Amino acid sequence: MSIPTTERRGTALRAVDLVKRFGEGETAVTAVAGVSLGFSRGEFVAVMGPSGSGKSTLMNLLAGLDTPTSGRVMVEDTDLSGLDDRRLTLLRRERIGFIFQAFNLLPTLTAEQNILLPLKLSGRRPDRSLFEEIVGALRLQDRLGHRPSEMSGGQQQRVAVARALLTEPAVVFADEPTGALDVSTGRELLGRLREACTRLGQTIVMVTHDPTAAAYADRVLLLSDGTLHGTIESPTPREILAAMAGMES
Numbered sequence: 001m002s003i004p005t006t007e008r009r010g011t012a013l014r015a016v017d018l019v020k021r022f023g024e025g026e027t028a029v030t031a032v033a034g035v036s037l038g039f040s041r042g043e044f045v046a047v048m049g050p051s052g053s054g055k056s057t058l059m060n061l062l063a064g065l066d067t068p069t070s071g072r073v074m075v076e077d078t079d080l081s082g083l084d085d086r087r088l089t090l091l092r093r094e095r096i097g098f099i100f101q102a103f104n105l106l107p108t109l110t111a112e113q114n115i116l117l118p119l120k121l122s123g124r125r126p127d128r129s130l131f132e133e134i135v136g137a138l139r140l141q142d143r144l145g146h147r148p149s150e151m152s153g154g155q156q157q158r159v160a161v162a163r164a165l166l167t168e169p170a171v172v173f174a175d176e177p178t179g180a181l182d183v184s185t186g187r188e189l190l191g192r193l194r195e196a197c198t199r200l201g202q203t204i205v206m207v208t209h210d211p212t213a214a215a216y217a218d219r220v221l222l223l224s225d226g227t228l229h230g231t232i233e234s235p236t237p238r239e240i241l242a243a244m245a246g247m248e249s
């Protein structure tokens with residue numbers, strides 16, 4: 001009997017009955033209202049939904065940046081609810097990668113130094129062949145000696161992607177990673193991110209408002225009023241647009 005792909009690959013991240021409420025009494029807002037999800041290793045998932053549907057709150061919970069009102073988050077075998085602040089900080093540093101809209105590179109460091117910085121800070125030795133592979137997949141070979149001010153926005157974001165991937169996190173969270181880029185540079189970045197994800201077997205969870213960006217993912221999760229409204233497998237921009245239009249009407 002063949003083993004289903006998801007079981008063979010294992011689960012990188014899981015959420016069980018996640019609820020997040022802000023405030024008390026009449027002014028209370030339930031931003032995430034009972035979400036259960038699993039992300040397989042190597043999967044690239046986009047999270048979409050109207051403004052206020054709970055995307056950022058869900059991502060903060062999944063990344064251990066915020067604690068749920070109830071429910072659980074598991075990063076690989078670790079239940080985040082069992083961790084104190086110190087161990088949660090360590091887990092975020094060692095097992096989670098982040099790519100934000102702003103590239104957050106250190107201006108005085110070269111591209112190579114920026115990419116290596118997280119490993120250096122945690123006292124880990126960089127895997128040189130992995131470094132070469134990531135830099136190759138992101139076409140950064142010729143930019144390693146440049147400082148951020150000497151690079152285009154797209155190149156800077158590719159450095160930020162390389163920095164997130166080199167620590168081999170269980171999950172990389174990307175929050176509107178193409179938000180500061182023009183359309184064609186954004187497409188190129190997503191193509192490279194997609195390629196790196198496939199080559200390295202890296203799990204990526206990306207929040208975006210852009211249906212074309214989301215179509216680079218293996219799966220799109222649609223959030224509405226803090227609940228999971230639907231899922232689109234192997235999405236096309238047209239299917240995503242149609243689903244989004246259906247939600248907003």
Ligand SMILES: Nc1ncnc2c1ncn2[C@@H]1O[C@H](COP(=O)(O)OP(=O)(O)OP(=O)(O)O)[C@@H](O)[C@H]1O
Nearest residue numbers: 022029030031049050051052053054055056057058
């Ligand atoms: N710290 C907070 N305190 C109170 N309410 C909050 C807080 N954070 C989020 N909310 C509320 O929770 C709901 C979901 O917000 P969230 O930012 O997760 O949505 P979103 O889908 O990411 O929106 P957008 O696409 O506009 O960024 C909203 O009603 C928001 O006002």
